[in-house]
Structure formats: C-alpha cells, structure tokens
Amino acid sequence: MYIDKDRLWETLETHARIGGTPDGGVCREALTAEDKAGRDCFVAWCREAGLEVAYDKICTIYATRPGRDDSLAPLAFGSHLDTQPTGGKYDGILGVLGGLEVMRALNDKQVVTDRPLVLIDWTNEEGSRFVPSMLASGIYSGIFSYEDMLRATDARGMTLGEAADASGYKGSEEIGARSFHALLELHIEQGPVLESRGVEIGVVTGSHGMSWSHVTINGKSSHAGTTPMPYRLDAMGAMARLVGIAHNVANAVPDACATVGSIVTIPSTYNTIPHTVRFTLDMRHPDDATLQAMLARFEDACAAERARGFAVKREEFGATPAQKFAPACVAAVRKAAAAAGYTHCDIASGAGHDCVYVNRVCDVGMIFVPCKDGISHNPRESITREQAAAGAEVLYRAVLELSRA
Amino acid sequence: MYIDKDRLWETLETHARIGGTPDGGVCREALTAEDKAGRDCFVAWCREAGLEVAYDKICTIYATRPGRDDSLAPLAFGSHLDTQPTGGKYDGILGVLGGLEVMRALNDKQVVTDRPLVLIDWTNEEGSRFVPSMLASGIYSGIFSYEDMLRATDARGMTLGEAADASGYKGSEEIGARSFHALLELHIEQGPVLESRGVEIGVVTGSHGMSWSHVTINGKSSHAGTTPMPYRLDAMGAMARLVGIAHNVANAVPDACATVGSIVTIPSTYNTIPHTVRFTLDMRHPDDATLQAMLARFEDACAAERARGFAVKREEFGATPAQKFAPACVAAVRKAAAAAGYTHCDIASGAGHDCVYVNRVCDVGMIFVPCKDGISHNPRESITREQAAAGAEVLYRAVLELSRA
Numbered sequence: 007m008y009i010d011k012d013r014l015w016e017t018l019e020t021h022a023r024i025g026g027t028p029d030g031g032v033c034r035e036a037l038t039a040e041d042k043a044g045r046d047c048f049v050a051w052c053r054e055a056g057l058e059v060a061y062d063k064i065c066t067i068y069a070t071r072p073g074r075d076d077s078l079a080p081l082a083f084g085s086h087l088d089t090q091p092t093g094g095k096y097d098g099i100l101g102v103l104g105g106l107e108v109m110r111a112l113n114d115k116q117v118v119t120d121r122p123l124v125l126i127d128w129t130n131e132e133g134s135r136f137v138p139s140m141l142a143s144g145i146y147s148g149i150f151s152y153e154d155m156l157r158a159t160d161a162r163g164m165t166l167g168e169a170a171d172a173s174g175y176k177g178s179e180e181i182g183a184r185s186f187h188a189l190l191e192l193h194i195e196q197g198p199v200l201e202s203r204g205v206e207i208g209v210v211t212g213s214h215g216m217s218w219s220h221v222t223i224n225g226k227s228s229h230a231g232t233t234p235m236p237y238r239l240d241a242m243g244a245m246a247r248l249v250g251i252a253h254n255v256a257n258a259v260p261d262a263c264a265t266v267g268s269i270v271t272i273p274s275t276y277n278t279i280p281h282t283v284r285f286t287l288d289m290r291h292p293d294d295a296t297l298q299a300m301l302a303r304f305e306d307a308c309a310a311e312r313a314r315g316f317a318v319k320r321e322e323f324g325a326t327p328a329q330k331f332a333p334a335c336v337a338a339v340r341k342a343a344a345a346a347g348y349t350h351c352d353i354a355s356g357a358g359h360d361c362v363y364v365n366r367v368c369d370v371g372m373i374f375v376p377c378k379d380g381i382s383h384n385p386r387e388s389i390t391r392e393q394a395a396a397g398a399e400v401l402y403r404a405v406l407e408l409s410r411a
Numbered sequence: 412m413y414i415d416k417d418r419l420w421e422t423l424e425t426h427a428r429i430g431g432t433p434d435g436g437v438c439r440e441a442l443t444a445e446d447k448a449g450r451d452c453f454v455a456w457c458r459e460a461g462l463e464v465a466y467d468k469i470c471t472i473y474a475t476r477p478g479r480d481d482s483l484a485p486l487a488f489g490s491h492l493d494t495q496p497t498g499g500k501y502d503g504i505l506g507v508l509g510g511l512e513v514m515r516a517l518n519d520k521q522v523v524t525d526r527p528l529v530l531i532d533w534t535n536e537e538g539s540r541f542v543p544s545m546l547a548s549g550i551y552s553g554i555f556s557y558e559d560m561l562r563a564t565d566a567r568g569m570t571l572g573e574a575a576d577a578s579g580y581k582g583s584e585e586i587g588a589r590s591f592h593a594l595l596e597l598h599i600e601q602g603p604v605l606e607s608r609g610v611e612i613g614v615v616t617g618s619h620g621m622s623w624s625h626v627t628i629n630g631k632s633s634h635a636g637t638t639p640m641p642y643r644l645d646a647m648g649a650m651a652r653l654v655g656i657a658h659n660v661a662n663a664v665p666d667a668c669a670t671v672g673s674i675v676t677i678p679s680t681y682n683t684i685p686h687t688v689r690f691t692l693d694m695r696h697p698d699d700a701t702l703q704a705m706l707a708r709f710e711d712a713c714a715a716e717r718a719r720g721f722a723v724k725r726e727e728f729g730a731t732p733a734q735k736f737a738p739a740c741v742a743a744v745r746k747a748a749a750a751a752g753y754t755h756c757d758i759a760s761g762a763g764h765d766c767v768y769v770n771r772v773c774d775v776g777m778i779f780v781p782c783k784d785g786i787s788h789n790p791r792e793s794i795t796r797e798q799a800a801a802g803a804e805v806l807y808r809a810v811l812e813l814s815r816a
Contacts, residue, residue, distance in 0.1 A: 198638065199639060229602065229788075231619060231621070234761075235669075243654070246650075246655045249647060261639070263635060263636060265647075266647045267647070267678075269674045273672075275672050276670075276692075286680075288635045290635070356636030356638070356639075380642070
C-alpha cells in the first residue's frame with residue numbers, strides 16, 4: 007500500500023472534531039464559522055505538505071503540488087468539506103482528506119509527477135445552507151451564473167455573497183480560470199450496493215439522468231357516505247394506480263429508480279372524496295433514452311386515467327441529463343483498483359456530485375467506497391479505516407496513472 | 412295532491428333569504444344571529460298555523476298540533492334549520508318546512524289526527540360551528556352527555572352553553588322528556604342515486620354502519636438516487652397497494668363504500684423515499700357483519716404488507732353501527748309514495764341524520780328526494796319545486812297513516 011492508512015484515519019478523526027456533534031455527526035454548513043475552522047485546518051495541513059494554496063471568487067480552495075512540467079494541464083482531485091446540518095464525517099470529506107493523504111504519500115516517496123496536481127475543496131456542495139447544491143462546481147461548469155449564486159440566501163437572510171466576503175476565503179481568481187487534464191473524486195457511495203455485494207471499490211462510470219415532476223390529478227369531490235362506488239371519480243384511486251405503475255416501471259428496468267416522495271390531497275378530510283391529488287415523481291436512469299422511455303410508459307398510464315374521466319397533468323420541474331465519465335478516467339480507476347487487489351465493480355452514481363457537473367467541461371472519474379447500511383446525510387454515516395484506506399490507495403494509483411504526460 | 416306545492420316553494424324561498432349568500436347558498440350556522448332569525452321566522456309561521464311552540468334545554472324547537480286523543484304518544488316529524496357555512500337551501504330545511512306544509516295542509520282540510528303531531532327543529536345538526544354533528548338529537552338519544560356538549564366551543568372560543576343562553580331559544584324542558592310514537596324525517600338524498608335512476612322518492616330503510624381508521628405504514632427512508640429499487644422498503648408503495656385494495660374491497664360488495672380522504676408523508680420531499688405514510692380509511696356498509704368482513708379483508712392486506720417488512724397499524728378512531736329503521740315506518744313511507752303515484756326505491760342512508768341517532772330510542776322513518784348531481788353542503792345544492800312537493804306529499808300521507816291510534 008502506497009498511502010498511510012493510520013495517518014489518513016487520524017486526519018479524518020481530527021478534522022471531524024471541527025463542528026462535531028455529540029451524536030458522532032458533523033455540522034459544518036458552507037461558509038459558517040465551523041466551515042472556516044475546517045478550511046483553516048485543511049489549509050494548514052496543505053501548507054505543511056508543501057502545497058501552494060489559492061482561492062477563487064466563490065471560495066473554492068485549490069492546493070497545488072508542482073509537476074515535472076508545469077506547462078502541462080494539471081490533474082485535479084478533491085471533493086468538499088462542507089456538511090449537511092445533521093451530516094456525517096465522510097460525505098465529501100473523505101475525497102478532500104483522502105486527496106491530502108495522496109499528496110503526503112507522494113511527498114514521502116519523493117515522487118515527482120509529470121503534471122502538476124491540484125487538490126480541491128469545492129464550496130457549498132451540500133446546498134443545505136445555500137440552494138442549489140454543487141453550487142461552486144456548477145458555476146465552474148457553466149451551469150449556474152456567479153451573479154445569481156451570490157444572491158442565494160440562507161434561512162437567516164444572509165446572502166452567499168455576504169457569507170463569502172466574511173469567510174476570509176474569497177480570492178480574486180475567476181471561477182473556471184484554471185483548466186484541468188482531468189478531475190478525480192473519491193466519495194462514499196451513500197447507497198447500499200457495494201456493501202451488500204461485498205465489493206470494496208465502486209468504479210463510477212457516470213451518473214443517472216434524472217427527471218422531477220409534479221403530477222396533478224383532478225377527479226370529483228363528493229361525500230364519503232352518500233356516493234356509491236360506481237358514481238365516484240376518486241382522485242385517490244387514480245393516484246394509487248399511478249404510484250404503483252411508477253414503481254413497476256422502475257422495477258422492470260435494470261438500474262432504474264422511481265420515487266414518489268410527497269403527496270398533497272385537497273380537501274384533506276376523512277369523510278370527503280378528494281377532488282385533487284398532487285404528488286412528486288422522481289425518475290432516474292443512467293441512460294437518457296431509457297429514462298425517456300420510462301417517462302413515456304408513465305405517460306401512457308396517465309392517458310389511461312384520462313380515459314377514466316380524470317384530468318391528469320405531469321409538469322417536469324427539473325431534469326438533468328445522464329453523464330458518461332471519460333473512458334480514460336474510468337479505466338484508470340478500474341486499473342488502480344485491480345492493481346491494488348481490491349474487489350471492484352462498475353456503478354453509476356444515483357446522486358449528484360461535484361464531478362458530475364464538472365464532467366460537462368472536463369474529463370472526470372470517481373471512486374466509491376461502501377458506507378455502512380448505505381446511510382449518509384446522517385450522524386450514523388460510517389466507514390471503516392480499511393474502507394477509507396482502500397479509497398485513498400485507489401486514488402493514489404489513479405493519480406499516478408493520469409498524471410503522466 | 413294534499414299539500415300546496417306553491418305555498419311550500421314560496422316558504423322555502425322566503426326562508427332561504429335569511430342568511431342567504433350572493434351565490435345562492437345559505438350561511439346559517441347553529442345558534443348564530445342568522446339561525447335565530449331563521450328560528451324566529453319559523454316559530455311565527457308555526458304560531459300562525461295554530462301550533463304550540465316549546466323549546467328544550469338545548470334549544471330544540473317542538474311545535475305541537477293537538478290530536479283527537481292527547482294521551483296517545485305523539486307522532487313527530489322534522490329535521491334542522493341550521494346550515495353549513497357554505498350550505499344550500501334544502502339540507503335539513505326541507506324536512507322542517509315540508510313538515511310545516513303538512514301542518515298547514517292538515518289545517519286547510521280540517522283534518523284531526525288521532526295522535527298529536529309534533530314538528531321538530533333539532534339544534535346544531537351540521538356540527539360545523541360546534542362539533543359533533545347531530546348534537547341535539549344525539550343528546551336526545553342518549554349518545555352524548557348534555558354537560559359535555561355545553562362545553563363544545565366554536566372557532567371564536569364561545570361555548571355552546573353561552574351560545575344557547577344568548578339565543579333566546581333555551582327552554583326549561585329536559586332533553587328527551589318527551590317520547591314519540593315515531594319520528595319521520597324528509598331530507599334531500601345528498602347523493603346521486605335517485606337522480607341517476609330517475610326515481611322520485613327514496614324509501615330509507617336504515618343507515619350504513621361506519622368505521623373510521625388511521626392507517627400508519629413505516630418503511631425505511633432512503634435517498635431517491637442512491638438506493639436501487641430492490642433495496643427499498645418504500646412506504647409509498649405499500650400505501651398505493653392498500654388504497655387500491657380498500658377501493659377494490661368496496662367495489663366487490665354491493666352498497667359498500669371505502670374512502671381514503673387524507674394522506675400524510677414523512678419526510679415529504681421529492682428526492683427522499685418516505686419512511687412513514689399515514690392515511691385515513693372510511694368504510695361503510697348497511698350491514699355491520701358485512702362491514703366487519705370488509706375490514707377483515709383490508710386487515711389481510713395489511714398483514715401482507717407486514718410480510719414484506721413494513722410495520723402497518725390500523726387504529727379505529729370512530730365507528731357507528733348500522734341502523735335498521737322500524738318496519739312500520741318504512742312500510743308507511745313506501746305505501747305513501749305508491750299511493751301518491753311516485754316512482755320509489757329502497758335506499759340506505761350513507762350519511763348521518765337526526766333520525767339515525769333517534770332510531771336508537773324510537774321508531775323512525777325517512778323520506779329522501781333527489782338533489783341535482785347529488786351535490787350538498789354547497790351553494791349549488793338544488794332541487795325542483797316538484798321534488799320538494801313530492802317529498803312533502805309523501806310525508807303528509809305517511810303522517811296520516813302513522814298518526815292513527
């Protein structure tokens with residue numbers, strides 16, 4: 007093993023005390039005092055490791071290790087140090103501090119890479135304090151406008167612009183000013199697949215296409231006692247059928263997901279048949295054409311409800327295309343996992359990550375490690391010392407591979 | 412025809428101006444100034460018709476026409492003059508003013524019945540100002556305690572006791588002090604059955620048994636993107652299956668109803684699988700044993716969800732047994748409808764009515780007339796002059812029949 011397993015674990019444990027909560031979690035929302043303390047610690051460690059630290063105008067941190075030829079595009083890796091308000095110790099943090107361990111291990115072995123290496127801490131990945139999530143990497147990738155994002159406001163009415171000014175981490179560098187040869191991100195899976203398959207490393211091939219809709223069904227309100235069943239146009243019945251079909255559509259397609267997370271009924275009393283039921287539909291698949299075919303099958307079911315007399319409307323309020331990661335990055339991760347002797351499998355990310363956005367402007371690759379019971383965004387988020395080390399070791403080897411001229 | 416169709420219609424239209432709303436509805440909640448004005452008008456008409464008016468301690472009005480033998484138990488008929496806040500012109504009112512028309516028609520023809528006749532306006536049938544509904548008839552029937560009901564409070568914090576004191580209609584007569592030979596009630600159907608069958612009179616044979624439950628499903632919350640379908644324990648899916656089964660159970664049993672009126676999901680975001688879904692279940696059938704069998708079939712479906720790994724709990728928060736009305740009363744209504752030449756059919760009441768409560772302590776019968784589109788508790792509640800007259804005519808004939816010694 008090239009990396010130092012115990013040093014990495016000690017680094018993770020030490021950093022987790024910053025914003026640490028009594029239940030074993032971490033509360034370190036973006037650009038708060040806790041986030042500043044977490045950044046201060048990280049930057050001090052970077053400087054101890056000889057890295058040159060810079061910040062851009064949205065407070066993203068870039069810590070550079072020189073290469074043999076600094077005219078070559080740098081290889082970047084990293085993730086984010088901010089957490090959910092009831093977050094864990096590893097979501098994002100493993101990618102940043104695992105990256106720091108890679109830098110330290112390269113120093114130990116006095117390795118000089120062809121390309122310069124840049125370790126990144128993206129600002130406001132979580133989106134819990136300032137909506138949207140993956141805010142800095144989204145600006146970097148041209149998805150969000152910097153000026154719009156500065157006006158994002160937290161629950162206490164403070165804008166992100168004000169929080170950035172107060173953070174001490176606002177630099178003068180334009181966001182997106184630096185280009186990279188590629189970007190790697192080590193992250194916990196945040197799902198149950200690797201653990202349940204007993205696999206040590208997930209080689210991430212891309213991310214799911216996603217579609218979010220509101221579905222509104224209008225039937226006819228009437229009295230629960232005086233309206234015999236054959237006279238009803240009960241929006242609740244149409245909802246039950248459509249929820250069942252959404253789940254069945256996803257169950258029938260490998261790697262598909264369908265989630266109905268929220269339902270509103272109007273009126274909402276026990277003895278009145280509701281005239282309106284509205285629910286959310288979240289559908290995902292790693293292939294956009296398959297996702298569209300799933301949505302078409304759901305639309306067929308909506309049409310069947312219209313034929314029964316209901317008004318049914320599906321309004322998409324958000325969508326994001328599937329991402330295929332660069333074959334060279336995916337291959338480098340797969341090769342690194344194999345060379346290090348870890349069991350591994352391909353996996354598509356069902357969640358958003360900084361790399362998923364940056365994939366639009368730069369080659370990216372991701373490494374997943376299992377987390378206990380798939381639990382994340384929760385103080386119970388948990389990985390072992392060995393799982394953390396495996397992720398950092400694969401990152402080290404992939405960095406060596408991809409940093410060659 | 413014994414009754415005066417136009418006089419009845421004029422009476423209904425005149426009274427509907429008291430608390431009348433611009434959209435053609437009536438707002439005359441129990442023991443408000445509008446209800447008092449409606450009572451004042453009704454009592455003046457009763458006195459013009461020679462009736463002796465009395466009130467009991469919950470402000471129910473009893474207007475008596477002497478019989479040939481006042482030692483015989485009186486025959487009573489009536490309903491309620493209070494309305495929902497967005498009520499119509501006929502719900503309850505037709506039963507009271509149709510009863511007044513019966514008294515007037517008997518006077519016109521100088522009929523003397525064997526038994527005395529009592530026309531009743533029950534207090535707070537609607538339950539919109541003071542919960543519960545059918546409050547006065549419920550006390551009369553021994554279902555509610557008078558002392559408890561006096562503490563019922565409206566939205567502005569006024570108790571029913573205070574409202575009764577201020578109404579001018581609180582008498583000293585004990586509630587339930589008078590017994591009746593039988594009680595008849597004319598009412599709009601508040602459902603679509605008679606209209607859609609083209610039937611003029613519904614001969615009410617009794618009322619549905621009813622059961623109200625909260626059903627709570629606990630599954631496992633997880634991320635909508637990182638949790639593949641086979642790893643989910645999605646409470647929304649269990650809900651969709653159980654709602655479908657509740658409807659199917661009712662669809663398979665003649666005269667059964669099942670309604671899911673309200674759903675709550677926790678958490679309620681589009682991209683999280685909810686761990687908890689809670690919904691209301693309203694089940695009804697005219698036969699209690701059949702209702703219990705329906706609930707048992709629903710419980711089987713709950714057990715099937717438990718076998719899938721969900722926790723499922725059904726908690727009944729209310730129930731009321733089915734009522735069979737007295738054969739003599741049902742027969743008198745049926746005979747009256749036939750003799751008057753109206754098409755008629757038997758029907759069970761799916762809603763509560765004053766008569767449904769009083770059936771526990773006294774023989775009762777009910778007469779339904781169709782209402783347009785089955786709409787009630789709504790300014791669009793509508794019946795024709797002919798439908799009102801048919802109801803009052805059947806009431807007149809049934810009163811003649813049942814008032815015989």
